[in-house]
Amino acid sequence: MSIGFEKVFAMQNALNLSNSQIITTYVYQVGIREGQYSYSAAINLFNSMVNLLLLLSVNAVMKKVSDNSIF
Structure with a gap:
């Protein structure tokens, strides 16, 4: 569930930060810039x-709908 940290991080600036913040860039900001590693x-x-929850849910649905599933 990732859209590419590098692409979003490279395009961020002070003007669009509130609209372009995603989970991975937020983790970078909190962890590296602010030093809150935990x-x-x-x-x-x-x-x-x-x-993991999404993966297991989709797998359960696929088992019921068709014969294709991950495990």
């Missing part, structure tokens, strides 16, 4: 858990 790690952990 908070940025918690955000990444939450993001990973949401990704």
